[in-house]
Amino acid sequence: MQFTLMKESKEKRTNYEAAIIGAGPAGLTAAIYLSRARIDTVVFEKLIPGGLIASTDWIENYPGFPDGLSGGELGERMKRHSLRFGAKIEDIEVTGVALDSENISIKTAEGTYSASALIVASGTSPVRLNVSGEENFIGKGISFCAACDAPFFEGEDIVVVGAGSSGIQESLYLSKFARSIKIVEFLSHPTAEQILLDRIKDNDKIELLLFHKVIGFIGEDSLSGVEVESRETGEKKVLDVSGAFIYVGLSPNTGFLDGLLDVDPKEFIKTDPELRTSREGVFAAGDVRTTSLRQVATAVGDGALAAHKVIKYLEKKNEG
Amino acid sequence: MGLLSEEDREYLIQEFNKELIRDVELLHFTDMNDKSEYAVQTKALLGELAGLSDHIKLTIKDCSQKEEIEVEGLDLCPAIKVKSKRKGFMAFYGIPGGYEFSSLVEGIIDMGSDKLSLSDEVVKELSEIDGPIDIKVFVTPACPYCSKAVRTAHLFSLANENIKGSMVEANGFSDLARKHMVSSVPHIVVNGKGSFVGALPERDFLLKVKEVMN
Known part of the structure; x- marks a missing residue:
């Protein structure tokens, strides 16, 4: 049993040179770079450091950790790293952002903060399938967090929806608990990294069901089946399972912006190559912006670049 | 060691x-x-x-x-x-x-201190609750989101002495977890009856508690 200590900064202030929304890899990297440049920086996080990676069982493609490490540990290490150089992390949800000619106002449940520059690094949330029964069975058999909920499915038959890297990685973890796992994939082929696909070949608990779509979740008090349809023949069948873990994509956490920034058709924030958004003084970094790859490594790169651009922006603003 | x-x-x-x-x-x-x-x-x-x-x-x-x-x-x-x-x-x-x-x-x-890390708005709403509320937060140790829910329940108890906030480690109390049909954590059971799932910001957490009680 490990005992994970999340260290907090206790100081309460409301005025900073730079603010960052989101303490995932992008936000915490930006906090490290800004704090080392002696920019007075606050990071807002509504849940826990690490963002979405905190619920990832194991990360083994982030350089410097050849044996891999849990997403929760990586997030906590990044948080400690940013605190070491003086960033403040506020455990508060941001509910709105407003701009005027001088400052950026960040509204939270515990009052309004102000900053001269802002990095939006609020990340993404798992996409839902939006099919019949899904809403009813979330928390009653449907889960989005294998690390949290795998022990409840010890010896059970379950489904994982999505054969991307997340779906396959989490299936490998779930196979330590479940009796059998069917991975249902909409496409005719899995899209995960080849190394993960090689691993499931050696795992006799895991079976791929390709070119099928989930059309509904069924049960009474809790989930008892997942209805799928073949995209080739149209044949429908029910998979008798007590659990379903959904990994079919990500949607950006941008609701609090209320249309403030230009976004793409999927609501990801548009940026230029220097990570500037459509509003002056506001930058975006990591999974929340329009990009072709969403990984810890790319988020970290974004965080560093966004911080660098904020430093330059503040220098220019202070000169002017 | x-x-x-x-x-x-x-x-x-x-x-x-x-x-x-x-x-x-x-x-x-x-x-x-x-x-x-x-x-x-x-x-x-x-x-x-x-x-x-x-x-x-x-x-x-x-x-x-x-x-x-x-x-x-x-x-x-x-x-x-x-x-x-x-x-x-x-x-x-x-x-x-x-x-x-x-x-x-x-x-x-x-x-051990006098701090109360809740917004004034939530403290005010909590102070208006006059009946006993028992909030049990079912967790697993590997759940990164659960500690937020446990802390919220504990803070609510500081704001109103009618409220009890408890963590329940679901694996250690598997029968109770089964009774409350816990299959996803954090799973919050209010007064042993209604429940909801998920780590929520404090105000949403309070709204859910009230919703479950009604």
Whole structure:
């Protein structure tokens, strides 16, 4: 049993040179770079450091950790790293952002903060399938967090929806608990990294069901089946399972912006190559912006670049 | 070698030194004959914490002392109750391992100080609740989101003494978890009846508690 200590900064202030929304890899990297440049920086996080990676069982493609490490540990290490150089992390949800000619106002449940520059690094949330029964069975058999909920499915038959890297990685973890796992994939082929696909070949608990779509979740008090349809023949069948873990994509956490920034058709924030958004003084970094790859490594790169651009922006603003 | 790393010990010594202004008792009810890894680790962990500050006192009692358990307002065993002269009810049923260790540390600091990390709006709403509310947050140690829900329940108890906030380690209380159909955590059970799932910001958490009660 490990005992994970999340260290907090206790100081309460409301005025900073730079603010960052989101303490995932992008936000915490930006906090490290800004704090080392002696920019007075606050990071807002509504849940826990690490963002979405905190619920990832194991990360083994982030350089410097050849044996891999849990997403929760990586997030906590990044948080400690940013605190070491003086960033403040506020455990508060941001509910709105407003701009005027001088400052950026960040509204939270515990009052309004102000900053001269802002990095939006609020990340993404798992996409839902939006099919019949899904809403009813979330928390009653449907889960989005294998690390949290795998022990409840010890010896059970379950489904994982999505054969991307997340779906396959989490299936490998779930196979330590479940009796059998069917991975249902909409496409005719899995899209995960080849190394993960090689691993499931050696795992006799895991079976791929390709070119099928989930059309509904069924049960009474809790989930008892997942209805799928073949995209080739149209044949429908029910998979008798007590659990379903959904990994079919990500949607950006941008609701609090209320249309403030230009976004793409999927609501990801548009940026230029220097990570500037459509509003002056506001930058975006990591999974929340329009990009072709969403990984810890790319988020970290974004965080560093966004911080660098904020430093330059503040220098220019202070000169002017 | 202890359960806590040297780095964590140093950090906690500083934090307790800075934050604690009154004594905090860790009242641990356990089965004295239980030699399982979890029981041994829980006792060792609490002993290490008590050794980090003169303000932290550890009392260990047996689960057979049912009257005393009842007097303390607890209803499961093993349990840890974090007590002080400050009003509030913070309990941990089962081992506060993994991410829940942070909830325990926060609980100690909250009971040993006068801080209340809730917005004024939520404190006001909480103060208007006049009936008893028992909030049990089912968790697993590997759940990164659960400690947020546990902390929220504990903070609510500081804001209104009608409220009890408890962590329940679902693997250790699997029958109870099954009874409440827990299959995803954090799973929050209110007054043993209604429930909801998920770590929510404090205001949304309060709205859900009220919704479940109605």
